[in-house]
Amino acid sequence: xxxxxxxxxxxxxxxxxxxxxxxxxxxxxxxxxxxxxxxxxxxxxxxxxxxxxxxxxxxxxxxxxxxxxxxxxxxxxxxxxxxxxxxxxxxxxxxxxxxxxxxxxxxxxxxxxxxxxxxxxx
Ligand SMILES: [Zn+2]
Numbered sequence: 001x002x003x004x005x006x007x008x009x010x011x012x013x014x015x016x017x018x019x020x021x022x023x024x025x026x027x028x029x030x031x032x033x034x035x036x037x038x039x040x041x042x043x044x045x046x047x048x049x050x051x052x053x054x055x056x057x058x059x060x061x062x063x064x065x066x067x068x069x070x071x072x073x074x075x076x077x078x079x080x081x082x083x084x085x086x087x088x089x090x091x092x093x094x095x096x097x098x099x100x101x102x103x104x105x106x107x108x109x110x111x112x113x114x115x116x117x118x119x120x121x122x
Contacts, residue, residue: 034048037102051079071105
């Protein structure tokens with residue numbers, strides 16, 4: 001098999017109900033930080049959706065105790081709670097959470113420790 005180098009196809013999108021001001025400030029921020037992670041060759045496609053609180057709670061009901069983000073390894077989609085982003089979350093904390101979520105997608109594991117360990121290498 002030929003090995004090919006490829007860059008990640010990263011898409012960061014606002015959810016349907018996300019207000020425009022939040023989208024304007026947070027979408028570029030999330031994209032910039034997600035691109036700073038070294039996911040090339042580990043993750044071919046990564047879609048990040050920034051959702052308002054109601055949409056986030058609907059999309060991530062299985063992690064009710066988790067307020068930041070959730071990921072679906074079947075679709076390589078990460079959902080981020082815009083309310084959490086707006087609460088003055090530092091870039092460093094956001095990077096840590098995105099790395100953890102990418103860790104879920106790369107490892108294909110729902111295990112939090114595995115996601116942490118994989119995310120820490122990015
Ligand atoms: Zn997790």
